[in-house]
Amino acid sequence: xxxxxxxxxxxxxxxxxxxSEELSAEARAHLATCHNCHVVLDTTRETITLYRKCGDECxxxxxxxxxxxxxxxxxxxxxxxRISS
Amino acid sequence: MVDEAVLLKTFxxxxxxxxxxxxxxxxxxxxxxxxxxxxxxxxxxEDVVQxxxxxxxxxxxxxxxxxxxxxxxxxxxxxxxxxxxxxxxVSPLPGDEVDGDDEEHIPMPKSFIEWRWSPEEIMADxxxxxxxxxxxxxxxxxxxxxxxxxxxxxxxxxxxxxxxGITPGAVKxxxxxxxxxxxxxxxxxxxxxxxxxRL
Numbered sequence: 228x229x230x231x232x233x234x235x236x237x238x239x240x241x242x243x244x245x246x247s248e249e250l251s252a253e254a255r256a257h258l259a260t261c262h263n264c265h266v267v268l269d270t271t272r273e274t275i276t277l278y279r280k281c282g283d284e285c286x287x288x289x290x291x292x293x294x295x296x297x298x299x300x301x302x303x304x305x306x307x308x309r310i311s312s
Numbered sequence: 313m314v315d316e317a318v319l320l321k322t323f324x325x326x327x328x329x330x331x332x333x334x335x336x337x338x339x340x341x342x343x344x345x346x347x348x349x350x351x352x353x354x355x356x357x358e359d360v361v362q363x364x365x366x367x368x369x370x371x372x373x374x375x376x377x378x379x380x381x382x383x384x385x386x387x388x389x390x391x392x393x394x395x396x397x398x399x400x401x402v403s404p405l406p407g408d409e410v411d412g413d414d415e416e417h418i419p420m421p422k423s424f425i426e427w428r429w430s431p432e433e434i435m436a437d438x439x440x441x442x443x444x445x446x447x448x449x450x451x452x453x454x455x456x457x458x459x460x461x462x463x464x465x466x467x468x469x470x471x472x473x474x475x476x477g478i479t480p481g482a483v484k485x486x487x488x489x490x491x492x493x494x495x496x497x498x499x500x501x502x503x504x505x506x507x508x509x510r511l
Binding site: 235236238240242255262263266268270271273274275276277278279280281282283284285286290291294295297298299301302305 | 334424444495
């Protein structure tokens with residue numbers, strides 16, 4: 228029977244489906260009987276979900292256009308330098 | 313999505329402007345999020361985006377295609393952000409004062425409460441969102457960067473390892489620690505908030 232410490236050690240691999248079938252079955256059996264480990268699993272998954280939802284942060288559109296223009300200008304300057312030298 | 317081989321060929325040609333536009337459209341936001349996650353400074357993150365594409369342009373003929381173009385850009389961006397972090401005159405972020413090298417140490421969970429609110433409810437709460445930001449910036453930089461690439465940008469373990477120049481094993485250990493640290497911090501926060509009726 229898997230212990231809480233072992234479950235904790237394998238938790239991320241369990242979440243990412245990286246465990247062997249045997250270890251995965253042991254983890255499921257432990258989780259079915261251990262409330263605390265089940266809470267840790269659920270709240271770890273929720274943590275990932277929350278940050279993934281936060282992860283849609285983009286460069287503000289007006290700044291993005293300016294940034295792209297700076298990049299284009301740098302490219303033109305380089306080409307100009309390459310040709311003139 | 314443009315075929316990577318075609319994109320690379322155009323990028324390494326004498327006229328890379330079209331490929332540069334395509335790369336900027338695909339990766340600028342991801343690079344910005346990574347840099348902002350490391351530096352916690354939107355202006356500096358924009359500078360890192362600029363620097364990344366300029367460096368990629370300069371060194372485009374050195375790219376050998378062993379990793380994907382995206383992973384290569386992440387690597388340039390990560391190094392650029394690290395350079396800025398080293399030069400930063402202000403105090404490091406709170407988590408950066410903690411030694412992130414103690415990677416074998418897996419923190420034991422202390423909080424075992426279930427969260428009362430759905431992710432949607434949490435995301436709609438300004439204070440809770442602020443706490444999410446505070447928590448991720450409390451992580452040591454090494455853990456934070458792996459969490460950003462693996463769990464937010466959803467890069468594979470191998471691509472993250474390539475981008476950061478570390479082993480896949482180190483990626484897995486850092487990710488595990490980051491997830492447990494964040495879970496613990498958020499659990500304590502939600503436990504305190506749960507004494508009230510609502511978020």
